[in-house]
Amino acid sequence: MANEAAEALENIEPELKTSPQVIAVRVGLYESLSRWEEMVMMASLMVKMLPDEPKWWIKLATGTRRHNSIEAAIKILLEAELKHPNDATIKYHLACCCARLGKMDRARHKLEAAIELNPALRKQAIDEPDLKGL
Numbered sequence: 001m002a003n004e005a006a007e008a009l010e011n012i013e014p015e016l017k018t019s020p021q022v023i024a025v026r027v028g029l030y031e032s033l034s035r036w037e038e039m040v041m042m043a044s045l046m047v048k049m050l051p052d053e054p055k056w057w058i059k060l061a062t063g064t065r066r067h068n069s070i071e072a073a074i075k076i077l078l079e080a081e082l083k084h085p086n087d088a089t090i091k092y093h094l095a096c097c098c099a100r101l102g103k104m105d106r107a108r109h110k111l112e113a114a115i116e117l118n119p120a121l122r123k124q125a126i127d128e129p130d131l132k133g134l
Contacts, residue, residue, distance in 0.1 A: 020046065020049050020050060023042050023045050023046055023049070024046060026038070026042045027039055027042045027043050027046060027056075027059050030042060030063075031059070031062070031063065034066070036063050036066040036067035037063075037067050039059070039062075039063035039066075039067070040060065040063040040064055040067050040068075043056055043059040043060035043062075043063050044060055046059070046060075047060050051083065052083075054080060054084045054087040054089060054090055055089075057076060057077070057079075057080030057083070057084070057090065058077075058080070058089055058090060058093055060076055061073040061074075061076040061077045061080070061093060061097075062093075064076055065097065070097050070100050070101055071101070073093075073097055074094065074097045074098070074101075077090055077093055077094045077097065078094070081094065086117060087117075088113075088114045088115075088117035088118035088121055089114070089118075089121075091110045091111070091113045091114035091117065092110070092111065092114040092118075092121050092124075092125070094107075094110040095107045095108075095110035095111035095114060095125075095130075095131065095134075096128060096130035096131060097130075098110060099130050099131050099132075099133065099134060100130050104133065104134060107131070107134060108134055111125060111131065111134060
């Protein structure tokens with residue numbers, strides 16, 4: 001079904017292909033298909049079009065982590081954190097990436113900051129594979 005959706009998106013009117021709504025759908029679709037390179041391209045467009053929406057930074061970092069490296073994802077998340085210093089989800093994802101690299105003190109600091117902003121993340125962190133060992 002997802003492959004049919006991807007094909008349908010390729011066949012829409014050319015002027016609609018660049019609309020934020022269509023690009024947003026493509027980000028989610030490529031993520032569900034584990035088509036990381038394409039997800040990164042579309043998420044990067046969303047960050048350029050809507051830099052004030054933290055979710056696109058997170059999507060870009062997620063795709064980059066899968067397609068490129070955790071280090072590259074951290075760079076994106078650090079830039080996002082500068083633009084969105086009160087976004088708990090960005091800090092949470094930074095904690096996950098830092099923990100995966102074994103930077104446990106930094107991961108703990110980011111996780112604590114995320115939980116301070118959004119206490120519900122404490123429960124999510126308990127089951128997060130990336131945060132094992134914290």
